Amino acid sequence: MTRGDAHRTIDAVWKLESARIIGGLTRMVHDVGLAEELAQDALVSALEQWPRSGVPDNPGAWLMAIAKRRAVDHIRRAQRLEHKQEQLAREQEHAPEPSGHPEQDDVLRLMFISCHPVLPTGSRVALTLRLIGGLTAAEIARAFLDTETATARLIADAKRRLAEARVPFELPEGDRLAERVSSVLEVVYLIFNEGYSATSGDDLLRPGLTLEALRLGRLLAALAPDEPEVHGLVALMEIQESRSAARTGPHGEPVQLHEQNRGRWDQLLIRRGFTAMLRARDLGGPPGPYVLQAAIAITHAQARTAEDTDWGQIAALYGALVRLLPTPVVRLNRAVATGMADGPGAGLAQLDALNADPALRDYHLLPAARGDLLARLGRSAEARLEFDRAASLTRNAAERAFLLRRADAVADTLADAAATASGPTLAEAAERFLAQDGLDAATTRAYGQTLRRLRLALGDRLPLARLSADDVTRVFTTAWGGTAPATWNRHRSAVRSFGGWAGLDGLTSGLARRTDRRPRPEPIGPAALDALWSRTDLPVREQTFWRLLHESGAPVKAVLALNAEDLDLDDRRARSGAGWITWRSGTARLLPQLLAGRTRGPLFLTDRRPGPARTPAASDLDPETGRSRLSYERAEYLFKQATGSCTLRQLRSRNRT
Amino acid sequence: MRYLMMTKASETQSAPDEKLMAEMGRFVEELTAAGVLLATGGLDPAGIRLVSSGDEITVTDGPFAEAKEAVAGFALVEVRSREEAIELGRRFRGIVGDGESVMQQVFGP
Structure with missing residues (x-):
């Protein structure tokens, strides 16, 4: 065995065993940061010894034995002066293993700790991958397109917070258990989504992360088998993962669900998804958000062809989900489902209610969905604008290319007369306006900000002649409705100036100048x-x-x-x-x-x-x-x-x- | 990545005793819980052979003469790396004793 081989083997063993080892040690030393250090010490011993002596028969037990010895040494050293504590260490060494499934419970406790609500979300994710998944800081950094130093700092910070908050290594019961489980589910699904729909970068899928999330979910299902939402999340992830081969084309571009080659869906994972769903259903109770999302995924999986999809069922499930989870994204998906079940007009009506939601201001899937519905209604010019907007909002290169192609495809169907002979576009006008002489640098920058928002919200290719006061009012309400009067007025005067230059009077007619209405504080008597x-x-x-x-x-x-x-x-x-x-x-x-x-x-x-x-x-x-x-x-x-x-x-x- | 591990029938091995069964049960349970083991099963030695030649496809019922080369069981695992697959294979062989398994990476679907 060469050194490199041995190191790769040790890494594989470590990833399989680290959660159990760190969990066991945390139970002994009551400090997850210290436990991880002790486990790392054991890993270093393995790196020193295994290349010479070969991998032991039971490598996990070997690592655990070394790590426990270190832990006992540590307890002795830390409390040498107190005889009583010495005794405690000795007892600890010979302590009978707790009843039940101590190792499994340790891993579950460890999950609870690394997903603890005292930690910010980013730290929860990094710590979970680190402690449960056994990933190195470098691996986590690569998966999240971050630097290793930043990730290491995130992990160190998380451990410090846990120590400061004295988060106990415990298995809560009843409602508190469900609460903590749901915090773990959130982290697991976040990891999955980061891998499934990489938010930035060139790869649409980062398969390493989806696999880690699936493992975490399946592990959690074994550790907390009585929680229906756990099985719901596992079912959801299994089914989504089953489509991974089919959801990108040969050039890495996304392939939408209804265009995917269903023969490339992984039937094994689909069946695992069904099984997990049955488990959730057997546990009974009203379905939670993950179970509902899994049910939607399963409805898709059951359709042999896209045309067979039971959109009525899916729209109904989204209706139930919207009541539990009325997030803008869920409402968006519901509108898409309605558009399929009851026609594009009905979908568009639901979508329009979302247009003014500030949370979706920069969310590219909203204009993408609108574009789709508009195209189906034959409103090609509007559809093209929406696809353009969606393309300018997404941060993913493959997705941008796809959206631009859709914009072009709609453009091809447009009657050319209507498409071309309508004067300058919003983008062209905005650029010429900003390039005029006599604007100082600060003004250009400030006006540029305002106009960039208009372009993102309305589309670069919107013919300038069609820019209306209603459009402007809508953009303002969504983008700056909640800002300070000074900000609002600055953007307002930028648009007034632009309108005056372009010969479009009354662009800001729907926008009142705002005054500072904060009451002057009562002076001290x-x-x-x-x-x-x-x-x-x-x-x-x-x-x-x-x-x-x-x-x-x-x-x-x-x-x-x-x-x-x-x-x-x-x-x-x-x-x-x-x-x-x-x-x-x-x-x-x-x-x-x-x-x-x-x-x-x-x-x-x-x-x-x-x-x-x-x-x-x-x-x-x-x-x-x-x-x-x-x-x-x-x-x-x-x-x-x-x-x-x-x-x-x-x-x-x-x-x- | 996925690996399929195929284990050949062993002629020297006696029928599995209770201890082996228990150990194997634990192993399978643990790997399933960890989300690593996707599918596993034993194979009936009386297989069916299909041979196509030209337009003709011949179907023959087993068992066949070279029984000791036949696959007796399989496990499909989802792992992070080749090394992880080997490590799992090592653990499996450690439980079942003398004999032979072959692992191959699975592509697709």
Whole structure:
């Protein structure tokens, strides 16, 4: 056996055994990060010994034995001083295995930990692949098109969070079990989807990830066999995976379900999907979202040809799913199913309700589905615009090419007169508008942002002459409906300017100018102010800052941005942007104390130097002490602490007494 | 990737005892749970042979003379790598004792 062979063998064994080993160790040391380190130590021993001695007969048991020895050593070392703990370690070493299926339960507990709700989703995914799948950080990084360092950091961060939150290594019961299981299901399906419909990059499928997800799902089904949703998810994944060979064409382009060669569907996986579904059904209860999605997948799998598909059944299942999971994507799929069951008009009606949903603003499948329905209704010009939009929104190269081909295919069916003789398109006009002389760089950039959104939402090839105020209003509501008035007004004036240039008056007629309606905060009353000024327990920084805010009436941000070198103590004023911030005697008395001889750097500083994870800009650091500029959040917090519930803006409001 | 492991009948081997059956049961259960074992089964030695030549297809019932070369059982596994397939094969051979298996990667469907 060569060294390379041995390493590949060890890697294979590790992937098969790591979950059980790390699970067993976590039960001993109560810290999943430490458990993983100990398991890695055992792996290193194997890498040293196996190439010489050959792979042992039971490699898993070998690794476990070494790792357990390390764990016992660790417990002894860590608690050497306490005799009692020593005894505990000895007991641990000879402890009888717990009853039931201890190893299996350990793996399930490990799944719960790595999918724990205290972790952000990205960390859950990485940690699950790492601990349960036995993948290296490099392998995970490759699967998610990320760097190895970033992935390693994600995993380390996850372990730290788990340790800080003292997440127990437990098997919850009842409702809590179902809750934790559903958190695992979410992670597993996320991994599957990342592999199944790679969101970016050139490969449409990343098969490694779907296989890992399937394994995780099947494993979970064995560990938690009484949860119908687990079998539902397994059924869903088995059926989706059964189509993997058929869903891409020879050049890597996507092949839609109804055009797939069903002979290439993997009947073995389909049957496994059916079996899993039966298990879910046998457990009874109202069907959950995964069971419903699996039922939809199974309805497709049961149709021998695309024409045989029972769209009525599928639309009904989506109707049930929409009630449990009213996400925009589910509603979109339901509209597609309705379009098949009850005709494109009915589908389009359901889709139109989704057009204004901000969550779907950049979701390429919405215009793709609209394009499909419009094409079937014979509305080719609109269909082509939608396919164009879909193509400009997708991040996947193969999918983009496919959508552009569909756009071209519809274009071919268009009567050429209507298609060509209608003047410039939105894209052409927007580019000429932005290229005109007399626009400065900042304006061009700002207008460019607005017009890019219009083009994405309405399609590059929309004839300029057909751009209507209704279109503009719809785009604005979807894209910027929830933004601050200033943002809304900026985009509005960009479109007004564009409309004026293009000779399209009234483009913004459906858009009202917005005013800032945030109520001005009620100023703090004189009595409360006097009480505040007379307090002696406050640090000089707070006293000065609050006085300065109050006396100057300047914006909080501007005051925090002041530097020592900006101050003119004699004239009681400081340079702030193009203007001045001025103050009166209260601040003037305090400033020298606060400065204590400093002549440069931020006026208001934090108490401590920033931690290693934070790297503020040099201009926000005091050159002498390395402390950083006081942040708005911190300043607001301190004020709230001191006053109970007041905000800094209330202090700012001029309230001269 | 998938591998099909075919195990030949062994003439030296006695009938499987209870211990072997139990170990094998555990092994199969574990691999199924892990989602690795997709299908497995034993094969009837009395097979049917089909030979086509020109327009003619001849069907002959077994058993056949070269019985010891015949496949007695199979397992279809889904693995991450060739090495993982070999490792599973090693474990299987470790349980069944003397004899021979052949593994081949499966393409398609």
